[in-house]
Amino acid sequence: MKPRPALRPTDLLAIGDLAARTGLSVSAIRFYEARGLVAPIRNRSGQRRFLRSDIRRLSFVVIAQQLGLSIEEIAKLLAGLPQGRTPTLKDWTALSRGFRATLDARIASLQRLRDNLDGCIGCGCLSLKKCQLYNPDDRARRLGAGPRYLLGDRPG
Amino acid sequence: MKPRPALRPTDLLAIGDLAARTGLSVSAIRFYEARGLVAPIRNRSGQRRFLRSDIRRLSFVVIAQQLGLSIEEIAKLLAGLPQGRTPTLKDWTALSRGFRATLDARIASLQRLRDNLDGCIGCGCLSLKKCQLYNPDDRARRLGAGPRYLLGDRPG
């Protein structure tokens, strides 16, 4: 990677700067903007300018995605942060509290799965419907992947 | 759901029976066959006939998917089971041992994330690259979702 030139004089970042800082691609950032995850301002010639705090915002996006949250879900979480101004520590802490609940639920769900796995795999239950692992309350899954009908997304 | 007629005389299941037992759609099962997750035999008129043990096989597929494994990854896991004959308890237990390792890793990763979240969200690290949460060793994510480049899937 060739080093980026020194930052622009202002406190604002060009999209390439933000990409370099987050490791995301420029196109991914533009895509995230279209989905409402970031809302850069434009300079007079139309180029995007991001707040430094958007670095953290996008980092959060990446982490939440690894957890299996969809972009839409992440957008809802991020809606708890202020638009336009740099979020305070307090803002982020509030966000992370809700996020932590999601995390806790997911961890608990996986532990339940682990603890039941041997029994279930080896047990006599021939049907998912009787199985303890059926229809787990872990709903953090991404829509569009996996057998949707089974997972409660029945068509109209 | 209208009740299915009594099972065919043999011990084999028609695709609709299997769908009813697993909650999967018929098309999903056909799709899984195409990807090598099940290998039904055909009767003389070309219809698929499944072993009863395929119910369990597909249940495993569903559970593994919720964990974030891709179909290809699941296929590799299932390759540990015998083809054609009904897997024994021993076969399944061996499979579940490997699977359990995946589970344990994933749980540990999430716990790490949870334990670092407050600190990280509120901390002064402005770059993912310095962040403890950057590039976690949790690679169970589905390819195709999320910023691929960031996650180590750089193009040729």
Add this chain to the structure above:
DNA sequence: CTAATTGCTCAAGCTAACTTGAGGTCAAGC
């Protein structure tokens, strides 16, 4: 000042994991 970067928009392409539809065969119940 000029060439190389970087940026912009918009449309199209791509992968995973399925679903839907067309067009046709089979088989199970009355």
Add this chain to the structure above:
DNA sequence: GCTTGACCTCAAGTTAGCTTGAGCAATTAG
């Protein structure tokens, strides 16, 4: 023995999440 529902194949469509490419404007390094 006929009709109705279950199957079959194959092609095309769908959603999420990006990437790629074309065509053009604005910066910036030298």
